[in-house]
Amino acid sequence: MSESIIVKTVDELQAAPEEYREAVAKLVISHAINELYGAQVFDEPAIAYAPTPYAKWLTCRVAMEEYGHHVRFKQLGQQMGIPEERMMPGGAKRPLSIFEFPLKTWEEFVAIKLLADLAEILQVEDLLHCTFHPLRNLARATMPEERFHAQFGEDFTAELIKTPEGKARLQAAVDEYFPYLPSFFGGSKSKNNEIFRKWHIKQRTNDEMRRDFMKRATEVATRYGLTLPEARQAA
Amino acid sequence: MSAVVALPHALLQRVRDEVQGAAWFAALGEALTEGDRAEADAYARSLGLGALSLGRAQDWPEAERVLKDPEWSTAWWDREEAWRRALQARAETRYPERALWTALTELTTGTGDLVHGKAAAAAARMGGAAAASIHVAAGAAAQAVYQLALARLGEDGSPLFDSKFRLFAAGRWPLGVVGSTLLLF
Numbered sequence: 001m002s003e004s005i006i007v008k009t010v011d012e013l014q015a016a017p018e019e020y021r022e023a024v025a026k027l028v029i030s031h032a033i034n035e036l037y038g039a040q041v042f043d044e045p046a047i048a049y050a051p052t053p054y055a056k057w058l059t060c061r062v063a064m065e066e067y068g069h070h071v072r073f074k075q076l077g078q079q080m081g082i083p084e085e086r087m088m089p090g091g092a093k094r095p096l097s098i099f100e101f102p103l104k105t106w107e108e109f110v111a112i113k114l115l116a117d118l119a120e121i122l123q124v125e126d127l128l129h130c131t132f133h134p135l136r137n138l139a140r141a142t143m144p145e146e147r148f149h150a151q152f153g154e155d156f157t158a159e160l161i162k163t164p165e166g167k168a169r170l171q172a173a174v175d176e177y178f179p180y181l182p183s184f185f186g187g188s189k190s191k192n193n194e195i196f197r198k199w200h201i202k203q204r205t206n207d208e209m210r211r212d213f214m215k216r217a218t219e220v221a222t223r224y225g226l227t228l229p230e231a232r233q234a235a
Numbered sequence: 236m237s238a239v240v241a242l243p244h245a246l247l248q249r250v251r252d253e254v255q256g257a258a259w260f261a262a263l264g265e266a267l268t269e270g271d272r273a274e275a276d277a278y279a280r281s282l283g284l285g286a287l288s289l290g291r292a293q294d295w296p297e298a299e300r301v302l303k304d305p306e307w308s309t310a311w312w313d314r315e316e317a318w319r320r321a322l323q324a325r326a327e328t329r330y331p332e333r334a335l336w337t338a339l340t341e342l343t344t345g346t347g348d349l350v351h352g353k354a355a356a357a358a359a360r361m362g363g364a365a366a367a368s369i370h371v372a373a374g375a376a377a378q379a380v381y382q383l384a385l386a387r388l389g390e391d392g393s394p395l396f397d398s399k400f401r402l403f404a405a406g407r408w409p410l411g412v413v414g415s416t417l418l419l420f
Contacts, residue, residue: 060374
């Protein structure tokens, strides 16, 4: 059963049902933490691996934007009354498993931008029609930057595949990281997702998003002559 | 071991004021002035890479070629990074870690939006820039602000990051070192 509600401001959120407020808070916390983990584990270390000043400063900008996404989600959370500690690493919320593997090469970073940022785009897309308008607006502000990050992945993929050695290193990175990505979208029987959809905070089931991701990831990989390994599916 | 002291917000506000007042990317492609040469000389000397000549990129495509040149000097980048890490370590022992991290993150993300717009305006004015190069310029400028903030927080006596920022503040973009030449845009 779905509920019809529109919350236009953070102030209006105080009058929303508790289930709605908790659901929105979970999403904001999740985005704040994962944006920060992504910037710390992948984007900032990648600056050292980037091969030229052009790539290094481009990666600096990407890292800055990812940190900026964390800052924006954290600021929204603080306006909602969420303590800062709950939106920082080390709290009760566990990070996504992909963040447990420190970046080792430039090719890994390119693979992550190509495919993991595609997963991020899908997550943000699902908030573009969110009934909590401050979160919807934040998603809309974030989307062009997320698209640029995925384009960054495509541009450097196009560079790397110009040589057989580069393509082989990139394929190895895809093979290593891709299996972790489908679980980004959560469990098939997620109670949280049910509540998000009930209140039109999010639009699609986790499985619908996962299927869309697999389709789009396959398309982008095929475009560059890469293959996707068998992926772990969420429980 | 020195005691942890409160973050100097007034000092960081002065950095923000300097960022706001800078002529970001306004002099790209223009002939170098005496002031530009003096600041570039101070920057080159503080890099400690020996004698460097001064060169100039005249337009965006030339700047892009410089930044993608396989002969670029990794020693230049590594020297800056080593000094940045030393300053960061110094700041982390002096100031509360969370407050320091938050202040620097908010400074650089806020700067990023400002300089991105300035770089886009310069690219539109001059023409010929690849779309990604605007992001590259913004990344370089925001990195310079981050380095400047660390230098100020660390009461750094070296002019390295100060002179680099001064070049950006004067509307130039120090593109780095290729061979034995420091290149400005």
